[in-house]
Amino acid sequence: MDKQRRNFLKIASVTALAGIGAPALIRLSSTAALASEHAAAANPVAKPAKGAHGEAASTGIRLGMVIDMRKFVDDPKLLDKAINACNLVHNIPQIDNRKSEIKWIWKAPFENVFPEQSQSHSAHNVENFPFAVLCNHCDDPPCVRACPTQATFKVKGNGIIAMDFHRCIGCRFCMAACPYGARSFNWEDPRPYIKKYNPDFPSRMRGVVEKCNFCGERLALGQEPACVEACKGTGALIFGDLNDARSEIRQVLDKEFTIQRNASLGTKPSVFYIV
Amino acid sequence: MIEKILRGKPAYWIWLAFLGSFIAIGAACYARQYLFGLGLTGMGRDVSWGLYISQFTFLVGVAAGGVMLVLPYYVHNFKVFGRITILGEFLAIAAIAMCMLFIMADLGQPLRALNCLLHPTPHSMLFWDMCVLVGYLSLNILCGWVILTAERKGVHPPKWIYFFVYLSIPFAFSIHTVTAMLYCGLPGRHFWLSAIIAPRFLASAFAAGPALIIIACLVLKRVANFDAGKEAMNKLVTIIMYAALLNTFFVLLEVFVGYYSNIPGHKHSLEYLFFGLEHHGHVYNNLVPFMWASVVFNFSALGLFSLPYVRQKNEFLLGLSCVMIFLALWIDKGLGFVFAGFVPSPLHEIVEYIPTLNELGISIGIWATGLFIITVLYKIVVGVEHEIES
Amino acid sequence: MYNKGTIIPGLVIFVLLVTSPIWLNGLKAATPPKPELPPGGEKKCVMPKEYMRDNHMKLLDDWRDSVLRDEERVLVTVEGKTYRKGLQMACMQCHSNKEKFCDTCHTYADVNPYCWDCHLTPKEAASKEDTH
Numbered sequence: 133m134d135k136q137r138r139n140f141l142k143i144a145s146v147t148a149l150a151g152i153g154a155p156a157l158i159r160l161s162s163t164a165a166l167a168s169e170h171a172a173a174a175n176p177v178a179k180p181a182k183g184a185h186g187e188a189a190s191t192g193i194r195l196g197m198v199i200d201m202r203k204f205v206d207d208p209k210l211l212d213k214a215i216n217a218c219n220l221v222h223n224i225p226q227i228d229n230r231k232s233e234i235k236w237i238w239k240a241p242f243e244n245v246f247p248e249q250s251q252s253h254s255a256h257n258v259e260n261f262p263f264a265v266l267c268n269h270c271d272d273p274p275c276v277r278a279c280p281t282q283a284t285f286k287v288k289g290n291g292i293i294a295m296d297f298h299r300c301i302g303c304r305f306c307m308a309a310c311p312y313g314a315r316s317f318n319w320e321d322p323r324p325y326i327k328k329y330n331p332d333f334p335s336r337m338r339g340v341v342e343k344c345n346f347c348g349e350r351l352a353l354g355q356e357p358a359c360v361e362a363c364k365g366t367g368a369l370i371f372g373d374l375n376d377a378r379s380e381i382r383q384v385l386d387k388e389f390t391i392q393r394n395a396s397l398g399t400k401p402s403v404f405y406i407v
Numbered sequence: 408m409i410e411k412i413l414r415g416k417p418a419y420w421i422w423l424a425f426l427g428s429f430i431a432i433g434a435a436c437y438a439r440q441y442l443f444g445l446g447l448t449g450m451g452r453d454v455s456w457g458l459y460i461s462q463f464t465f466l467v468g469v470a471a472g473g474v475m476l477v478l479p480y481y482v483h484n485f486k487v488f489g490r491i492t493i494l495g496e497f498l499a500i501a502a503i504a505m506c507m508l509f510i511m512a513d514l515g516q517p518l519r520a521l522n523c524l525l526h527p528t529p530h531s532m533l534f535w536d537m538c539v540l541v542g543y544l545s546l547n548i549l550c551g552w553v554i555l556t557a558e559r560k561g562v563h564p565p566k567w568i569y570f571f572v573y574l575s576i577p578f579a580f581s582i583h584t585v586t587a588m589l590y591c592g593l594p595g596r597h598f599w600l601s602a603i604i605a606p607r608f609l610a611s612a613f614a615a616g617p618a619l620i621i622i623a624c625l626v627l628k629r630v631a632n633f634d635a636g637k638e639a640m641n642k643l644v645t646i647i648m649y650a651a652l653l654n655t656f657f658v659l660l661e662v663f664v665g666y667y668s669n670i671p672g673h674k675h676s677l678e679y680l681f682f683g684l685e686h687h688g689h690v691y692n693n694l695v696p697f698m699w700a701s702v703v704f705n706f707s708a709l710g711l712f713s714l715p716y717v718r719q720k721n722e723f724l725l726g727l728s729c730v731m732i733f734l735a736l737w738i739d740k741g742l743g744f745v746f747a748g749f750v751p752s753p754l755h756e757i758v759e760y761i762p763t764l765n766e767l768g769i770s771i772g773i774w775a776t777g778l779f780i781i782t783v784l785y786k787i788v789v790g791v792e793h794e795i796e797s
Numbered sequence: 798m799y800n801k802g803t804i805i806p807g808l809v810i811f812v813l814l815v816t817s818p819i820w821l822n823g824l825k826a827a828t829p830p831k832p833e834l835p836p837g838g839e840k841k842c843v844m845p846k847e848y849m850r851d852n853h854m855k856l857l858d859d860w861r862d863s864v865l866r867d868e869e870r871v872l873v874t875v876e877g878k879t880y881r882k883g884l885q886m887a888c889m890q891c892h893s894n895k896e897k898f899c900d901t902c903h904t905y906a907d908v909n910p911y912c913w914d915c916h917l918t919p920k921e922a923a924s925k926e927d928t929h
Binding site: 152153230232233240243244245247267274277278279280281282283290299300301302303304305307308309310311312313316317318319320321338339340341360394397398399402 | 443445446448450451452453455456506510513514515516517520521522523525526528530531532534535537544545589592593594595596598606626748749751752753755756758
């Protein structure tokens, strides 16, 4: 009897372990097969990089943004307008506590936004006016690499780095991985801190990470991102496809000198600044 | 063998009850956190990992430290570790159990933890960490149990188990290597972005794990009449000394790279840890006393270990040195390493992290759970040993 | 059998515990729920009634993945009226009363989906309309 019980327990525990592990194995083996087919079909010959240190262009649509700080200096209220538009559209809670605050697009001084740039003898405008900060929607995002559940991922069709709040387990690995501090975590239920609801967008629940989504839900309806719309007519925020040579954003990039936040990390940010 | 747990002296039950009360406190604190959210901790937008993840990181090391007994005994046939190798394996079980509890305590959505299996993601280091931790836990349960059972029956362990014993050795190294890779592969966190993190983790693990085993042996000798043997203890001290010296060497290399290259990013975190970091007229220096205590403990313990009198004759000083080296490494890796990685933040702001009482309650509860598991497992080992002797 | 005195009472207690829901609730079964039909009078759903009754959770799950992950935010058209894919966007346009529609069955079946931790019911959304 003793021996049988022992064997039963052994078999039962091994079966239980196999049962828990099996989905992972099945998923892994199937996605691996798909991925290789996909890669072979889409990219028969690996493309060489442009130059030794040049940024190899990704294919397909890659949405990006140019932030023209000169326009924001001309109109100091413009940036607040853009930020408020985003807060309203996305039901972003206004938590007045540095520890728990949630930020998608916000203001920060140049020295904080570009800590890797020289801070000595900066121009007056650079020193005194706050810069707009948001997710860079990197072409090579460290947060996506870090996420253990693919709750944050790159949307194939447009290059947006999106979040699936349903799937996020709240491990905050992406927050440690993001070199731009673009991610916020819901340390508590955000709803009491939302001033006004937008009925077209959900709120979030506590325990998940969130960040700017380049208004994926508005783009699907043919609208511009909320912040871009708020700055309409000023040319302060230019939004478009970085891979389309005829797009407005590319014309601006061809003409103006722009900088990206800490590009040396190889993340290939899709947000450019005209200082 | 489980029946050995159920018979013990009053002191054994009092000790378990003592641990049980802390487990209950931890559970109550966790219930609060579960209902409110992680806002009850000291973590925030800028320091997004705190005590839970730092304890996890340290305890992976303690678990990996068990291999310093397994490797000499099984690979080099070092017979004097015969009695205590099982202690190393069982310590690893308890340490990994604590690791998993700390991870669960840290998750914002703990009920979704199995999403890691439902959507396995090989490019995430957390996925591999989960794989090696579960693997190492299973290997230690399997090997420890089979070998102890054979010992009890007075027969040689079955041959097939040696495959798993040898397999557990690379697993021990990989659990701590992959844990290091959680940190050292992140761009933009200068303090962690260093190839020496994995070797440094391993070195400190191979000191902290064996130190805990010596402490356990000294306690078992007094309360359970279980003698590990002078020679085994001596060898463990040698292992601890080499490992702790290597760890010190690696930390000093980091200091050299930071200060000689004079690159601000490489210096900030070190400055924050050891001297306090000045920013906009305010000096942030919460961790400075801890880090210097770590330095003092580290060198005092190394000094004491080097005296033959301590190693051979004075068990109190030997125990004290082990406690000091354990504390030194706990401060170094279990506090400083994780917290300082977030200072300064990517936007070069400084926020200092102070754990809340609730967070401390949960952490103490998990440590108590680990000690509870160790106590129970070691009770089995000692019971079996006494049974063989009589 | 060893320890008969403890094992048999133990087994009895175990069986009683496991079957306790039956003894506690089984004898006073609640009346089956009658979820409220759309107050706006819409008659046709995106899928047949029977399918929705069994599989609405699966449909929502598929919608979620296609909207969020595959960028397939295509519109659904029912009887000439278009809706955006989504619980908040499509379903609750007609089934606007969560308490009278969703909750009736969910409470009856004792399931607690966390949809409304994030998604807003029309009532909830309106609750903070005027404060600004």
